[in-house]
Amino acid sequence: MHSRQTVKYICETYPSGNKYYYKQEMITNGSWEDISTLQWGTKRPVKERTFRARKEEGYKTQVVYIDKEPAVLLQFQQVK
Secondary structure, three states, X not given: OOOOXXXXXXXXXXXXOOEEEEEEEEXXXXXOOOHHHEEEOOOEEOOHXXXXXXXXXXXXXXXXXXXXXXXXXXXXXXXX
């Protein structure tokens, strides 16, 4: 289990109103004492309930607003 200093919880909010919640842990490929080897690991999905509970417990939380243009749909002709 990670401590409050080595984990953060992220809420990604999209213009559509969708929200996605993630947990991200700090990892090292060397020694914890060597700061140059520290990095954030892969985001892992968590439930909204977990995000809110950890926020109340004092864990670092971050809300990220994603404002990307919608994808462009390309029409292809069907080959018969």
